[in-house]
Structures are given as structure tokens and as C-alpha cells.
Amino acid sequence: MSKTHKFSRRHFLQATGLGSLLLGASRLGAAPAITSGRAKAKNLIFLVVDGMTNGTLAATNTWLNKTQDRDSQWMHLYSDAVARRSLMETHSASSIVTDSAAASSSWGGGKRIPNRRINVDADGKELTPLYTYGRQAGKKLGLVTTARITHATPAGFATNVIHRDMEDDIAEQYLQREVDVLLGGGSRHFDPAKRKDGKDVFAQARKQDYTVVRTRDELAQTRKAKGKLLGTFSNSHVPYMIDRLHDSEIDRVTPSLEEMMTVALDRLKGSKEGFLLQVEAGRVDHAAHNNDPAAILPEQMEFDRCIALGRRFAEENEDTLVIVTTDHGTGGFVVNGYGHDYNLSTPMFMRLGKTRHSYEYLADNAPKDATPGELRRQLVENWGMEPSDQLQDQMEQAFRAWQGDPQLLGIYLRNPLYDYYAVNWTTHNHTGDLVELATWGPGSEAIPAYLENWQLHHVIRDVMAL
Numbered sequence: 001m002s003k004t005h006k007f008s009r010r011h012f013l014q015a016t017g018l019g020s021l022l023l024g025a026s027r028l029g030a031a032p033a034i035t036s037g038r039a040k041a042k043n044l045i046f047l048v049v050d051g052m053t054n055g056t057l058a059a060t061n062t063w064l065n066k067t068q069d070r071d072s073q074w075m076h077l078y079s080d081a082v083a084r085r086s087l088m089e090t091h092s093a094s095s096i097v098t099d100s101a102a103a104s105s106s107w108g109g110g111k112r113i114p115n116r117r118i119n120v121d122a123d124g125k126e127l128t129p130l131y132t133y134g135r136q137a138g139k140k141l142g143l144v145t146t147a148r149i150t151h152a153t154p155a156g157f158a159t160n161v162i163h164r165d166m167e168d169d170i171a172e173q174y175l176q177r178e179v180d181v182l183l184g185g186g187s188r189h190f191d192p193a194k195r196k197d198g199k200d201v202f203a204q205a206r207k208q209d210y211t212v213v214r215t216r217d218e219l220a221q222t223r224k225a226k227g228k229l230l231g232t233f234s235n236s237h238v239p240y241m242i243d244r245l246h247d248s249e250i251d252r253v254t255p256s257l258e259e260m261m262t263v264a265l266d267r268l269k270g271s272k273e274g275f276l277l278q279v280e281a282g283r284v285d286h287a288a289h290n291n292d293p294a295a296i297l298p299e300q301m302e303f304d305r306c307i308a309l310g311r312r313f314a315e316e317n318e319d320t321l322v323i324v325t326t327d328h329g330t331g332g333f334v335v336n337g338y339g340h341d342y343n344l345s346t347p348m349f350m351r352l353g354k355t356r357h358s359y360e361y362l363a364d365n366a367p368k369d370a371t372p373g374e375l376r377r378q379l380v381e382n383w384g385m386e387p388s389d390q391l392q393d394q395m396e397q398a399f400r401a402w403q404g405d406p407q408l409l410g411i412y413l414r415n416p417l418y419d420y421y422a423v424n425w426t427t428h429n430h431t432g433d434l435v436e437l438a439t440w441g442p443g444s445e446a447i448p449a450y451l452e453n454w455q456l457h458h459v460i461r462d463v464m465a466l
């Protein structure tokens with residue numbers, strides 16, 4: 001067991017200097033002193049991209065440099081001196097590599113717990129989630145994601161379950177705990193026809209005065225309304241951005257993360273006691289699990305647009321603390337040197353601009369009786385490729401072995417595609433990276449340059465007096 005498990009909140013405050021801040025004796029230069037119990041920040045916008053290695057951050061910034069002659073919004077947080085930059089260590093109680101359940105619980109519950117659990121510690125004790133404290137303080141609460149809304153990262157801020165797969169229970173806990181805005185995928189955990197117990201959780205939500213929306217249009221129509229809102233836009237996760245961009249039917253019904261965040265902010269802002277909002281780009285992680293280079297960049301760029309939204313909101317609402325981070329790395333995605341003097345890396349990487357669909361799309365849409373040769377032709381067409389004979393053979397072999405599983409396809413194609421795009425992956429699992437943490441707004445000065453994930457919970461509660 002790590003020494004950090006014995007750390008109490010009081011010890012942490014002393015260790016980080018926040019304790020002395022509370023006493024008015026700042027060790028952090030110009031940081032204003034605060035007094036215990038008085039909130040510095042009224043609103044929290046917590047922007048989390050799930051499973052982002054720094055290779056993904058770098059590749060996305062490179063892509064924007066090359067295609068739009070600009071840096072990412074994340075890089076602008078640093079170059080415009082908007083945000084403090086920290087590195088965060090991401091272990092869980094059971095491993096040096098966390099899953100999203102333990103990671104989100106570390107922020108949501110303030111303690112490291114074993115992988116797979118949500119706000120239930122190693123001894124079986126339930127941790128009080130951040131949103132329970134927020135509710136007690138009269139704040140409005142919001143969760144927005146491109147994953148199922150019942151997935152681990154949103155759940156970690158508001159619920160307690162012994163296993164992250166208990167998503168039917170998570171859906172009910174959201175309503176019991178009155179999370180005001182819930183937007184994402186995962187209708188199967190609200191729909192009586194899909195739930196194991198046959199309960200109609202959509203009907204329950206309406207009974208509790210939630211507006212329930214199921215399409216992009218319905219979300220847009222409700223934009224200016226007030227009150228509680230539940231929106232699920234797909235049975236499971238929201239489709240990948242790259243598939244939206246190239247399939248008008250998906251695009252018609254699916255809101256972007258940016259659109260969902262805009263609606264959430266409209267609903268939550270103006271609340272007398274402020275709000276807590278988590279916005280998750282859940283599918284960077286999924287693209288990385290699938291080792292799918294076509295899917296990952298548009299997902300990260302979508303998250304990047306949400307950073308701009310958070311920045312704008314915080315400019316207009318100065319009592320807002322904004323946190324931008326990721327919960328762990330996934331996939332070990334990275335751009336590699338290729339060719340003599342690496343002179344092939346740039347043109348090979350730029351080939352990704354021709355891709356049109358994710359592996360998942362191919363798996364969901366290919367005819368069940370398609371031969372490996374037909375599947376290979378579809379992938380070549382979907383990705384606008386001009387592959388060598390050798391690569392075509394490798395692709396066909398991959399389709400002989402993939403069993404319709406996009407993750408297996410990614411594993412089989414990882415090395416062959418390295419010779420086409422100059423990108424590669426270290427794993428289809430999570431990784432133990434130190435992760436980026438960018439923060440600004442009142443209270444951000446209390447966040448150390450290096451910290452462990454669970455410590456963030458205590459800083460948030462202190463600067464928001466929760």
C-alpha cells in the first residue's frame with residue numbers, strides 16, 4: 001500500500017501549502033489568501049479526455065499545425081499563459097495502471113481505490129462523491145460525455161457501485177441524486193426494453209421533471225429552456241466524430257460534445273450557488289483501445305473545441321475554476337521517425353487526412369457474409385488508401401482473423417499500418433503515463449505542479465468550500 005493512502009485531507013493541505021493559504025500565509029507568491037469555509041470558485045468545469053497519452057496531444061497539435069496553421073486550444077492554454085501546468089500521477093489502489101473507474105473515483109471520492117470500483121474503497125467503504133457535496137451546497141450538477149452517460153468517468157463524480165458494469169444502477173443513482181443535466185450515450189440503461197429489470201428509467205426521469213431528449217434536433221430545441229435535462233443519443237457510446245463527418249444519417253441525430261457542453265452550460269449557468277460540470281471526451285480512449293489512428297484525431301480535436309468553450313465561459317464568469325486533464329494514457333499512440341533522416345514521417349502522417357471511418361463503423365456496417373477480400377477493399381476505400389501489395393495482403397490476413405472485433409483488427413493492423421502512416425501503438429490497454437493537468441480560474445493557484453490524482457479532489461473541495 002502506498003504511503004499516500006494514509007494521507008488525510010489535512011495532511012494534504014499542509015503538504016501542498018494550501019493549509020498555510022488557509023491561514024493567510026501564502027507560500028505561493030502572489031496567490032491570494034483564502035479563509036477556510038469561504039469559496040473562491042463558485043463554478044467548476046472539469047474537462048476530461050479519457051485515455052490521452054501525450055503522443056495523442058502532440059499528434060493532434062501537429063495535425064492542426066499542418067492542416068489549419070494553428071496550435072490546439074490546449075497548447076494555447078500554455079502559450080497564452082492562461083493555465084497553470086501540472087503533471088499528475090495516475091495510479092489506482094490496485095495497480096500502477098488505473099482504469100477509468102478508479103481514476104474518476106480518485107477525483108470524485110478523494111481516495112485511491114481498486115480498479116473497476118466506483119467510489120467504494122478497498123475495505124468496501126463508500127466514499128462520498130464530489131457531487132453529493134455539491135448538492136449539499138446547493139450547486140447544480142452536470143455530466144456530459146461521448147461515452148455512455150453511465151460509463152465510469154461520469155459515474156465517478158456522482159455514484160457508488162462495487163463494479164463499474166452496474167450501469168443500470170448508475171442510471172438510477174443519477175436520478176436519485178438529482179444530477180441536473182445528463183447528456184451522452186447509453187439509452188440502453190434507461191430503456192425498459194433494454195434494461196435487465198425492465199424498469200422505465202426514462203419515465204422515472206419525466207416523473208422527476210426532467211426533459212428527456214433523444215436526438216440532436218430535440219437537444220437544439222430545448223436549448224433555451226431551463227430545468228433538469230436527460231439526453232441520450234445512442235444505445236451505447238455516441239458514434240465517433242469521424243463517422244459523423246462522413247455519414248449524414250449519424251450526423252443528423254448525434255450532437256457533438258461541443259453542442260452538448262453548450263446546452264449544459266446554458267442550463268447550469270445563472271444558478272445562485274453555482275454548478276459542477278464534468279465534460280468527458282470518452283472516445284479518445286476507445287479509439288486508442290482499438291489502435292484506430294483514423295478515429296483518434298477527430299475525437300481529440302472535438303475535445304479541443306470544448307476547451308475553447310470553457311475558456312470563453314470562464315472569461316465571462318470569473319468565479320469559474322476550469323480543469324483540463326486526462327485520467328490515464330491509452331494505447332501509447334505516437335508519431336515515429338520514418339525513413340532516411342525521418343523525411344518520410346510528415347507525408348506518411350498526413351495520409352491520415354484521407355480516412356473516412358473508424359474500425360468500429362466497419363465492424364457495425366460491413367455485411368455479415370463479407371469476405372476478407374471485400375472487407376479489405378472497404379477499408380482501403382474508407383481510408384482513401386493506396387496500399388502496396390504487401391499491405392493489401394496483410395489487411396486481408398487481418399480480416400481473416402478479426403472475428404468482427406474492431407480491437408482485434410487494430411492489433412493485427414498496428415504494425416502493417418506503421419509502415420503506411422508512421423504512427424504506432426505500444427498496447428491496446430491503458431498505460432501508466434504521467435498526465436497533463438491544465439487549470440485556471442480562482443483556486444487554481446492551490447494546485448501543485450506535481451500531484452497524485454486523488455489530491456485533486458481535496459483541492460477542489462477546498463477552493464469551492466464543499
Ligand SMILES: [Zn+2]
Binds near residue numbers: 051100285
Ligand atoms: Zn479505457
